[in-house]
Amino acid sequence: MRLPQKSLLLVAFMLLGVISLKAQCFSFAKNVGKAKLGEYIHDGNYNATVLSEGEKAELFKTFFEGQKYRVSISKIESLPTIHFRVVERSGKVIFDNSNHNYSLVWDFEVESTQMLIVEMEVLERKVQDNDIISGCVAVLFGVEPDKK
Amino acid sequence: MKRNLAKPFFYFFAILAISASFTACISGSKDKKATEEDKIVESVTVDGKVMDDFKKSKLIFYSLPSPLETAMLIKRAGATYNEDLLNPLNNLEKYTTNRQMALNLGIYSADLSYTSLFDQTQSSIKYMANTKKLAEGLGIIDAIDENTLRKLENNMNNRDVMMDIISETFMTSNAYLTENDRPAIAVMVLVGGWMEGLYLATRLTDGSLESNQRLIDRIVYQKLSLYTVINLLEDYKDNEDINYLLTKTNELKVIFDQVKIINTSKVEATTDAEKKVTTIKADSETYISDDVFDKLLEKVAEIRNEFVS
Numbered sequence: 441m442r443l444p445q446k447s448l449l450l451v452a453f454m455l456l457g458v459i460s461l462k463a464q465c466f467s468f469a470k471n472v473g474k475a476k477l478g479e480y481i482h483d484g485n486y487n488a489t490v491l492s493e494g495e496k497a498e499l500f501k502t503f504f505e506g507q508k509y510r511v512s513i514s515k516i517e518s519l520p521t522i523h524f525r526v527v528e529r530s531g532k533v534i535f536d537n538s539n540h541n542y543s544l545v546w547d548f549e550v551e552s553t554q555m556l557i558v559e560m561e562v563l564e565r566k567v568q569d570n571d572i573i574s575g576c577v578a579v580l581f582g583v584e585p586d587k588k
Numbered sequence: 589m590k591r592n593l594a595k596p597f598f599y600f601f602a603i604l605a606i607s608a609s610f611t612a613c614i615s616g617s618k619d620k621k622a623t624e625e626d627k628i629v630e631s632v633t634v635d636g637k638v639m640d641d642f643k644k645s646k647l648i649f650y651s652l653p654s655p656l657e658t659a660m661l662i663k664r665a666g667a668t669y670n671e672d673l674l675n676p677l678n679n680l681e682k683y684t685t686n687r688q689m690a691l692n693l694g695i696y697s698a699d700l701s702y703t704s705l706f707d708q709t710q711s712s713i714k715y716m717a718n719t720k721k722l723a724e725g726l727g728i729i730d731a732i733d734e735n736t737l738r739k740l741e742n743n744m745n746n747r748d749v750m751m752d753i754i755s756e757t758f759m760t761s762n763a764y765l766t767e768n769d770r771p772a773i774a775v776m777v778l779v780g781g782w783m784e785g786l787y788l789a790t791r792l793t794d795g796s797l798e799s800n801q802r803l804i805d806r807i808v809y810q811k812l813s814l815y816t817v818i819n820l821l822e823d824y825k826d827n828e829d830i831n832y833l834l835t836k837t838n839e840l841k842v843i844f845d846q847v848k849i850i851n852t853s854k855v856e857a858t859t860d861a862e863k864k865v866t867t868i869k870a871d872s873e874t875y876i877s878d879d880v881f882d883k884l885l886e887k888v889a890e891i892r893n894e895f896v897s
Contacts, residue, residue: 484758497647
């Protein structure tokens with residue numbers, strides 16, 4: 441009888457952990473990520489998840505001609521630096537934040553509609569241990585409002 | 589969103605989840621003043637082999653043009669407002685299944701964005717009330733409450749605030765569904781919103797390729813978004829409702845496959861580091877015949893009318 445109880449406890453802990461991290465991710469995206477869009481209007485899409493150092497993510501998005509977009513990537517402070525690039529489907533690099541002090545907020549003015557990929561990688565810390573830091577990363581898009 | 593993960597991730601995540609729970613409990617009792625960020629960060633020790641395998645994994649997101657972005661694209665293309673195109677408010681009572689509620693939450697969100705961008709504030713409030721009811725029907729808690737409606741009413745003359753409210757309610761609904769393990773429903777909401785945007789755009793051309801070239805371009809380039817829609821749906825194709833949507837979008841793909849988008853030059857990017865702006869340009873040509881355009885209009889209307897009925 442003891443073993444199933446332990447298993448249930450294990451499953452319960454797993455579920456609690458996942459739910460807790462996920463729920464905090466939304467709160468993080470809403471309170472921290474959205475503010476970084478500044479005067480740009482958030483498009484309303486929710487792209488956030490828990491990432492760990494060394495982990496990569498890709499986001500496919502169509503950028504429309506005539507629009508100016510602000511891409512804002514937010515991460516919890518303790519998570520290492522995020523390397524982000526915007527690439528064409530052919531692999532050609534359009535933007536690489538490693539050339540710009542790993543900036544996590546950047547604007548894109550689009551003169552011809554393109555499907556582009558936002559690539560992100562949580563860089564690894566230089567310390568030599570087997571610990572992995574995980575935390576929320578939110579990628580939000582803002583659209584420039586009409587000029588008044 | 590999909591994750592290309594194998595077994596190692598399961599083991600890693602099990603360890604992570606357990607540690608996360610314990611860490612959260614411990615830190616909660618130790619320091620009540622922990623910041624929001626402190627609560628989100630976790631650190632776990634894992635075996636080197638598991639870690640190596642884990643790092644090979646990759647998350648993939650597909651981001652569709654949201655109802656708000658689509659409405660902005662329509663307006664900036666010089667299109668006009670036509671209330672007759674919207675999904676009638678009194679259709680609400682027809683929606684009883686999860687699929688109907690999810691699709692029409694997306695559809696009413698698109699209509700809400702459209703009315704708001706064209707300063708149709710009374711209609712915006714009514715469409716917001718309908719999205720609230722559908723969100724409640726889907727069990728989405730607190731996405732849209734009485735406070736949201738009041739805030740909308742109090743800012744009827746401030747379009748930026750209205751758009752902010754709309755964007756936030758859409759994000760809250762989407763996040764709630766995603767994070768409560770109902771991603772298939774979240775995808776249905778997104779697809780409903782995208783389809784309504786496409787429906788509005790196609791109808792606003794008055795059926796003519798000559799009427800508004802910018803709007804036609806917006807429609808043609810939805811061929812790229814369709815790729816995103818299909819990939820999103822493919823992730824959950826075991827779900828019966830998603831499978832139905834996949835069938836519908838594949839019917840649309842047959843027509844979009846006959847639309848040509850050709851980049852006639854390489855994509856060039858110039859970056860202004862000081863202003864933190866990158867400009868993306870490429871020469872491209874699009875082609876859609878009268879016949880294909882007619883078929884597209886017909887198919888979009890057929891699918892959308894099926895969604896709202």
